[in-house]
Amino acid sequence: MTAESQARDTATPFMAAAFAGLATLVLWDTTSYTDADSFVFPRTIAIVLMALSIVLALQWLFGFGKTNGQAASGASTFRRIVLAAAMLGGALAMPYLGFLLAGLIAFAVILVTAMYDPWTPYRLVVYPVAGAVIVGGFYLLFSRALQVPLPTGLWTGF
Amino acid sequence: MAAIEHLLAALSPFNVLLALGGVIAGTIVGSLPGLTATMAVAVLVPITFSMEPASALILMGAIYTGAIYGGAYAAILLNTPGTPSAIATTFDGYPMAKRGDGDLAMTIACLASVVGGLVGALFLMVLAPPLAGVALAFGPVEYFWLAVFGLSLIASLSEGNLLKALMGGCLGLLLSTVGVAEVSADIRLTFGSQVLIGGIETVSALIGLYCIPVLIDLVATPARHLKVTQESKGLRLREGLALSWKHKFNLMRSSIVGTFVGILPGAGGSIAGLVAYSEAMRSSRNPEKFGKGAPEGIQASESANNATVGGGFIPTLVLGIPGTPPDAVILGALLVQGVKVGPNLFTSQGSIVYTFIWGLFLATILMLPVGLLIGRYAYRTIITIPKALLVPTVAFMTLIGSYSIRNSTSDVAIMVILGCIGWVLGRFGFSASPIVLGLILGSIAEQGFVQAWTIGAATHNLGGIFFGRPISIAIILFIVLSLFGPSLVRFIRGKKERPNDG
Numbered sequence: 001m002t003a004e005s006q007a008r009d010t011a012t013p014f015m016a017a018a019f020a021g022l023a024t025l026v027l028w029d030t031t032s033y034t035d036a037d038s039f040v041f042p043r044t045i046a047i048v049l050m051a052l053s054i055v056l057a058l059q060w061l062f063g064f065g066k067t068n069g070q071a072a073s074g075a076s077t078f079r080r081i082v083l084a085a086a087m088l089g090g091a092l093a094m095p096y097l098g099f100l101l102a103g104l105i106a107f108a109v110i111l112v113t114a115m116y117d118p119w120t121p122y123r124l125v126v127y128p129v130a131g132a133v134i135v136g137g138f139y140l141l142f143s144r145a146l147q148v149p150l151p152t153g154l155w156t157g158f
Numbered sequence: 159m160a161a162i163e164h165l166l167a168a169l170s171p172f173n174v175l176l177a178l179g180g181v182i183a184g185t186i187v188g189s190l191p192g193l194t195a196t197m198a199v200a201v202l203v204p205i206t207f208s209m210e211p212a213s214a215l216i217l218m219g220a221i222y223t224g225a226i227y228g229g230a231y232a233a234i235l236l237n238t239p240g241t242p243s244a245i246a247t248t249f250d251g252y253p254m255a256k257r258g259d260g261d262l263a264m265t266i267a268c269l270a271s272v273v274g275g276l277v278g279a280l281f282l283m284v285l286a287p288p289l290a291g292v293a294l295a296f297g298p299v300e301y302f303w304l305a306v307f308g309l310s311l312i313a314s315l316s317e318g319n320l321l322k323a324l325m326g327g328c329l330g331l332l333l334s335t336v337g338v339a340e341v342s343a344d345i346r347l348t349f350g351s352q353v354l355i356g357g358i359e360t361v362s363a364l365i366g367l368y369c370i371p372v373l374i375d376l377v378a379t380p381a382r383h384l385k386v387t388q389e390s391k392g393l394r395l396r397e398g399l400a401l402s403w404k405h406k407f408n409l410m411r412s413s414i415v416g417t418f419v420g421i422l423p424g425a426g427g428s429i430a431g432l433v434a435y436s437e438a439m440r441s442s443r444n445p446e447k448f449g450k451g452a453p454e455g456i457q458a459s460e461s462a463n464n465a466t467v468g469g470g471f472i473p474t475l476v477l478g479i480p481g482t483p484p485d486a487v488i489l490g491a492l493l494v495q496g497v498k499v500g501p502n503l504f505t506s507q508g509s510i511v512y513t514f515i516w517g518l519f520l521a522t523i524l525m526l527p528v529g530l531l532i533g534r535y536a537y538r539t540i541i542t543i544p545k546a547l548l549v550p551t552v553a554f555m556t557l558i559g560s561y562s563i564r565n566s567t568s569d570v571a572i573m574v575i576l577g578c579i580g581w582v583l584g585r586f587g588f589s590a591s592p593i594v595l596g597l598i599l600g601s602i603a604e605q606g607f608v609q610a611w612t613i614g615a616a617t618h619n620l621g622g623i624f625f626g627r628p629i630s631i632a633i634i635l636f637i638v639l640s641l642f643g644p645s646l647v648r649f650i651r652g653k654k655e656r657p658n659d660g
Binding site: 011035041080108 | 193197201322329349373375380546547550553554557558573577588603604612
C-alpha cells in the first residue's frame, strides 16, 4: 500500500463521519418543522444518507470497497487557496467596493496567481490591459445591454 | 397552398434577418455560464412588442433555440454548462476536449442540436394538438417517478463507486430543500442564516460545483487547460457527420425523448438531456465509454435539449400552459401582443402559428453555419488564450453569471463555497454530477412525492396512487431497466461466451 492510498484510507472514515454528522444535523433541524409536508422528504433523505454513511464506514472497516479518490499531486496548494480566497473575497466585497472594483481586484489577484510564465515587458502591459477590457466589457454587457443591476459600492459609490 | 404561403412569409428578408440575429444573440448569451435561455428571451422580449406577432415569435424562438445550443460551448470547453440544459453535455464533452477532440465535440454538439431542433419543430407542426394532451396526463406522481428516473442516472455516473455516488445524490437532494418550503412555508436547513433563506440557486450551484474545481486544479499547475494537437484539424465536419449517421437511432430517440419531456410543464431541457443520456447509455453496446468522452453522450444530450424547444411550444400554444421557463416568457409576450393561445389557435390564427413554425425550422437550420463558426472561434480562443488570462476570465464570468441570476451576492458566495466543497469531495471520490442531479431533481421529486402522498393518504390508496397508474408503471419499468439492464445484458453475454471459453 502506498503512502497516498493510506492517506485516502484514513480519509474514508472521516468522510463517512462527516456525512453521518450532516444527516444527524438535518434530522435535528426537521424536528422544528410544523408541517409533515416539510419534513417527510428531507427526513427520508437524511435517514438514507445516514444508512449509506454507515455502509461506507463498514466497507472501510472490513477492508473492501473501492477508493477512487484522486491523490494529491505536486500542484501548488497555495495558488489554489489564493484563487478560492480571491473569488470569495470578491463576492463579499461587492456590496462595499461595487461590482466593478471588486471584480477588477479579484481579476488582478487571480491573474498574478495563475501566471507561470516570466513577466516580460510585453506581458506587463498587455495582460493588465486585457484584464481591464474583459472586466469592463462584461460589466457594460451586463449592466447596460442586459440591464442587470450590478451592485454599487457603499464606500465607492460606483 | 396555405403551407407554401406560410413558408414564404417565414422566408421574408426581415424574418430571415430576425432568425439569424436571434440565433447569434441566443448562442452568445447561452454560452456564458449563468445566463440561461429564459434570461436571453426575457431580455430581448421588449424588442418584439413593435413587431408583427409571427415575426416576434420567430425572433423569440430563434433566441431560445440558439441559447439552448450555446450552453454546449462552456460545457465542452470549461466543464461548466452554459445553461442547465447542457449538464449532460459536460459528461462526455469535457473529456473529449481534454483529450484534444474539443473541435469534434463542438461539431457533434452543433449537428445534434440541429437534428433535435428540427425533430421538435416537426412534432410541433404535425402533432401539436393531440400531443398537448400528454401535458395533462402527467400528474404529481408521474413527475415524481420522472425525477426518480433522472436520479437513476446516478448509478451510471458513479465512476466505479456507487455508494459514494448515492451519498452525493442524497447531498444534492438535501441541498434542494434548503430555504422556505413551498407547500408549508417552513424555513428549512438554514440554521439561522439569512443568506440561505432564499435557498440554493440551482444554476449558481452547478456553476460552482462544475467550474470552480476545474479552476482550482487549473491554477495549481502550469499545464495547459486542454490538450492541443499539433495540426489544425478545422471543423472536423466530415467526422461529425459520419458519427451522426452512425448513431442516427440515438439521435432520433433522444430527439423524441426531448420533445416529449419538453411537452411536460416544468420539466425542461436539463431533465430531457439527462433522460436521453441515460437511455443512450442503457442501449449502447459500449456503456462503459460513457462519461469518458463518448460522442453518443453529447449527441443524446444536445439533440434532446434542443428538441424541448419545439416540444415546449406544444402545450404553450395549444393549452396556454408553458412547457419550459422560456415558454412562459414567450407566452407573456404573446398575450401582450393580443394573441389568444388555446386549442383554437391553430385554426383561428393559423397563419401566425404556421409562419412561426416555419421560422423555427429556418432558425434551426441557420444554427448549423452559425454554430459551427462560433464554436470554432470559441474553441480556438480557449486553446490559445494564455492560462494567466483564461483563469481570471472564467473566474470573473462565474462571479458575474451567478450574480445576475437573482441579483444576489449571497448566490455568488454560495457558488464559490459549494465549488470548494465540490473540489474537496472530488479528492475523496465524490464526483459533482450526482450532487447536481440531486439538486436539480430534488424540488420536482419532493413536490410530486408530497402531493401524491397527500392524495394517496386522503383517498386511503397510497399504493394505487404510486404504482397503479399506467404512465407511472411505464416510467417505473424504464427505471428498473436503467438500473439493472446493463448488468443483465453483461450477465447474458457472459453466459453466451462461457461455453466457447472451454
